[in-house]
Amino acid sequence: MREKRDWQVQDRPLLEVKNLTKRFGGVVANHNVSLFVERGTIVGLIGPNGSGKTTLFNCIVGQYPIDEGEIWFEGEEISRYRTAHIARMGLMRTFQQTRIFGKMTCVENMLVSMSERRRRLTDLFTPGSRADRARALDLLQFVGLYSKRHHLAGSLSFGQQKLLEFAMALMSEPEMLLLDEPTAGINPTLINGLVDRLRRANAELGITLLVIEHNMRVIMNLAEYIYCLAHGEMLASGPPEEIRNDQRVIDAYLGAT
Amino acid sequence: MNRKMAQLLALAALFGIGLLGPWLAPSYISQFAQLWLFIVLALSWDIMGGQTGYNSFGNIIFFGIGMYVSAVAQVGLVWPVAEYTAAKGGGTEFVFNADQIHAGLALGIPLGGLVAMLAAIVLGALLLGMRGHYFAIATLGLAVATAELAAGWDYIGAGSGMVTPTLPGDMNGPVLFYYLSLGLAIVTILVFAWVYSTRFRLAINAIRDDEDKAEALGHHTTRNKMTAWAISALFTGMAGAIYGNLSGFIDPHDIAFNAEIGVWMILMAILGGKGTLWGPIIGAIVFFISKELFWTYLLGWQRVALGLLIVIIVVFFPEGIMGWVRERWPHLFAPPHLDDEEDDETPAGADEDKEAAHA
């Protein structure tokens, strides 16, 4: 298990948030938050409701401007870039309330999610190559939506839309995915299958994951390192077993701060 | 019969009627030429308004630009433009022979389209970083501003307009412009059919359906919007170029930047059904025929009717004729897995996703 390192070390982690502060008017949503995620790992982000997890995600992927601090991704300071630019660098997020294109079929949703990185405008004026289509079907297969491939995405159930959104994110070949509560709203009997897929995406496709999750069993099982936010500040961080037994984390969740 | 075949048949029928038009109804040839141009205008508006979700009130700008650029090019090939416009079309002095007319059109129409496209790229760079309704209102202002500016520019005849080159007596103007219009309409429909078969349609539909998500996926949304508007402007500009010649006279307020035609573009697309290939075509045909039939009986009130029509269509029939057809005969629009092409390559273990079916 890794240790906190000196920030000056040359080979920087894939994602590095340094002393980030984000205010909404007088409310401090994130205060002096720092975290880092090494390439190829799965890291968890937990914290009670309103502790600033989703805000942190929004700051990282370019949805909100930040007030103080730095965000580094692949050796580049990205805290002034906007969402699309950051997404093209390979850092993407899924939404807590899923966002899919309801009027398109699942396959079309996949084809529209192909990465725009290293592609030119003229590439859009093709129906999508045979290989792209095959990969779209493979990924739909991977999340278990193959038989629904020609259904309108809007006709899927919430859980299926969530899986589709995950597949769309994979389709765009990200370096790193930020997942906002991937198991929320999914039938409990299917959670194990989903966790397994997250792990396979990490191991087989080499995608680094940062996961917000409320389901403790899932996150302790999935992540190899966990950060815990409370009241917008970084409360604790460490390997799952350490976090599980951390009195401050337990207090935060029971509201006894 | 699958859908592709049906579309091809419909297209062939449309073009067949178009080719035979001058023989079937020789006295309405100019009106039919207008109809073809209106189909082009409606289709061009729809790629922004219907497919991308960006309602442009300013496409009339490209129509007018195409018209003026073409006229200036046509004249400029032969005569000094400033003197020509100063002479108000020049009566006997500025004559054109058939070769000059043909060369002028061959240069003017594409050039009109290209300059309009350039204008769309410049305006798009300014305006398309902002979201829908800001864009819509900005184009509303720009359309009027352009007309005002054109009306103040002496080179193109300012407020009194300019005359397009007069054809020599032995040329049949109406037939020439009819076939030019028909040709442009055919090319436009085919190009749009092709564009909508590519991933570009998905990319602009994504902007229409959820622009934030398109951003989150890393799309170059502004660039895609600009591309769509540029395509739109290219064809609108060429239609304007032909329309100017068809009318024979260009005036900034009443013809080139005519706000009414700007409204018709929108109305035709919505009437037929936004965001489809056939909607704007059908909308243009229905609108044009009813306009020709009823417009004259309204005696000045037709513009009031135009406003009322917009309100009624937008509020009560926002899906247009195509939407109504879709509701009436849904099987025509069933998801394409009924006539599938790629299902043979079913990956192994496809039944694994049964579990997801319950999710």
Added chain:
Amino acid sequence: MQNLQLLLQAPVFNIQLLLDGMFIGAVFALAALGMALVWGVMNIINVSQGEFVMLGGFIALMVAEAGFSPLLGIPLAALVLFALGWGLYKGVIWRIVEADMFTSLLATFGISIMLQQLMNEVFGADVRTAESGLGVWFLFDGMVTVTQIKVLAFILSFVIGLALWLFLKNARLGQAIRATAQNARAARILGIDTDKVYAATYAINAALCGAAGALVVMAWSIHPYMGLPYTLRSFMIVIVAGLGNLAAVISAGLGLGMAEQFAGFILGAEFQLAFVFLLLVAVLVGRQIALARKRQYLK
């Protein structure tokens, strides 16, 4: 550009332009207040805003032509427009309150064309004005003229704006409007009849425009096609000032009025409108650039 030199050589002309700009700017602000209200509460950008102003003008004109003082036209125009606004809401607008903004944009655009052409058919396309019967003040040895009706228009715009502010702050209906603007669903749950609130909001907006129009016909002039520039001016003011900031709306209105007067004088009156529209584009682009630095979009 000769006029620019004139301004530098005879500074007193600047005062004339500044005053004229202030007077008309106050009326712009009045229409903009209405637009901000409807935009903020109902999420509708009312494209027929300028046509409401135009209608108010024609009502005052009719009052004047019937032999009464056109000043009477101010309350009457407000009243008639209130009724019209309520009627339009009950007939059309209620169907599109919940729809996306494009639908309302197009629908109110249709209404605007309808009203515009209707008035063109009824009154003709001529430029009209109503004589208020008030006098003129001459300042600086007659170098600067101030018609009293413009001063009255200026003051009344302020009074009406202030009355609206007090109404929104204190009156029961005003509080309901503000609650609905903040969260329509919550307001509904708390027993507020949001349908009535919307109708009132739209009607109040129309009444504000009507009063503004009555002032315009007396102090300046009207014609059936004047609407669009007023709509766009309101829009521009609201973008600059934001929703729900009275002082900002008024200062943006005054600023626009003055900018327009100077532009019209320097570039020539025929380019004054083109200037307004191009200024709108400049404002939008400027806002967009400012927002991009905050990772936001103009939406």
